[in-house]
Amino acid sequence: MSIKVENVSKLYNTQKAVQNVSFEIEKGEVVGLLGPNGSGKSTLMKIITGFITSFQGDVLIEGVSVKKNLLAIQKNIGYLPESNPLYQEMYVLEYLTFVAEVHKIPKKEIKNVLDAVGLTQEAHKQIYKLSKGYKQRVGLAAALIHNPKILILDEPTTGLDPNQLIEIRDLIRQLGENKIIILSTHIMQEVEAVCDRVLILKNGEIVADENLKKLKEQQMQIIEVEFDFQIEKRFFNQLPDLQSLTSLGGAVWELTFDTKEDMRSKVFDFATENGLKIIQLNTKNKNLESLFTELTN
Structure with a gap:
């Protein structure tokens, strides 16, 4: 199973929601879709699912265009929209039975899904009586x-408490071993916890396509330090693994180290040996969040 998005663009009147987006995803990948509000994430997902059918470019699922055989493709797609539309007056089991009948799925499969998303104890409750977190689980089960x-x-994790969050993360990771999963969220920790890869959108365009494991391996350690008075740049040569340094004005410096070792103790030792006092010290490691901020601001 694979998804291939080819030069996809979508206009709403004269506003470009998605512009010339292309990427491929293979079975076994969990891909995080990130971007500020209005970046085109939801539009792109609706195009892939076939909810939006009028667009430029093409989406191929296992080599088949969504424009040519949409119904067959949609049978292989599970979609949890942000709005999570549910029949609130129905009971959980009743609603999932209805969804199963639509898909012509044996009723015995309902129990497996209830167990998987942690809804077994809520099966005989009406949906409107559930918390927001449990409603999210009903949508995921569907x-x-x-x-x-x-x-x-x-x-998918909107409204979940910390324990529920861990359970759903584990479920997504487990499902991702044999499926393609595209996950949109505003929570960077969610992407780092469950995804293999991240696509970052800005103004409808992909501005980054990163393998998260490689991104973590490439992280530089950045320390911002302020001393009690100005010192000359040459003194910093005493610090090991120093990749670069930047003066931020006054006695404030940004130090970048090419090492995974926590260098704060080295900076403290450096200050002591040179008769300096540290006014403040902050770490600013370049992670997914800083990459996102850098690319979307």
């Missing part, structure tokens, strides 16, 4: 019930 090969999740 997206999973037909065992799709592709799972597209728009803000």
Whole structure:
């Protein structure tokens, strides 16, 4: 199973929601879709699912265009939209039975899905009586019930408490071993916790496509330090693994180290040996959050 997005663009009147977006995703990948509000994330997901059918370019699922055989493709897609539309007056089991019948799925599969998303104890409650977190689980169960090969999740962890969050993270990681999962969220920690790869959108365009493991390996350690008075740049040559340094004005310096070792103790030792006092010291490691800020500001 694979997804290939080819030069996809979408206009709303004269406003470009998505512009010439291209990428490929293979089975076994969990891909995080990041971007500020209005960057085109939801539009792109709706195009891939076939919810939006009028657009330029093409989306190929296992080599088949969504423009040519949409119904067959949608049978392989599970979609949890951000709005999570549910029939609030229905009972959880009743609603999932209805969804299973739509997909022509045996009723025995409902129990498996209830167990997987942690809804077994809530099966006989009406949906409107559930907390927001449990409603999210109902939406996720509906997206999973037909065992799709592709799972597209728009803000799936909204409203979950910390324990529920851990359970859903584990479930997504487990599902991602044999499916394609596209996960949209505003929470960087979610992407770092469950995703293999991240696509960052800005103004409808992809500005970054990064493998998260490689991104972590490439992280530089950045320390911002302020001393009690100005010192000359040459003194910093005493610090090991110093990649670069930048004066931020006055007695404030930004030090970049090419090492995974925590260099704060080395900076403290450096200050002591040179008769300096540290006024403040902050770490600013270049992680996914800083990359996102750098590319989307």
